[in-house]
Amino acid sequence: MEKYKIATEYIKLDQFLKWVGAVGQGSDAKMIILEGLIRVNGEVEVRRGKKLRPGDVVDYNGVQYEVE
Numbered sequence: 473m474e475k476y477k478i479a480t481e482y483i484k485l486d487q488f489l490k491w492v493g494a495v496g497q498g499s500d501a502k503m504i505i506l507e508g509l510i511r512v513n514g515e516v517e518v519r520r521g522k523k524l525r526p527g528d529v530v531d532y533n534g535v536q537y538e539v540e
């Protein structure tokens with residue numbers, strides 16, 4: 473599991489995916505989120521603006537990213 477520390481209270485899911493390098497562009501993030509390919513804390517998430525906070529785990533393409 474890869475861990476990423478944020479300096480704010482939360483980060484939006486689409487921004488997080490770009491930041492960690494899981495996608496190349498925001499439009500890529502939008503598509504994979506809407507296609508239901510992202511899991512947050514084990515549940516499929518289809519909201520681009522989902523607020524991620526420390527302790528949340530994002531799963532995409534077999535890789536888990538933890539927000540710290």
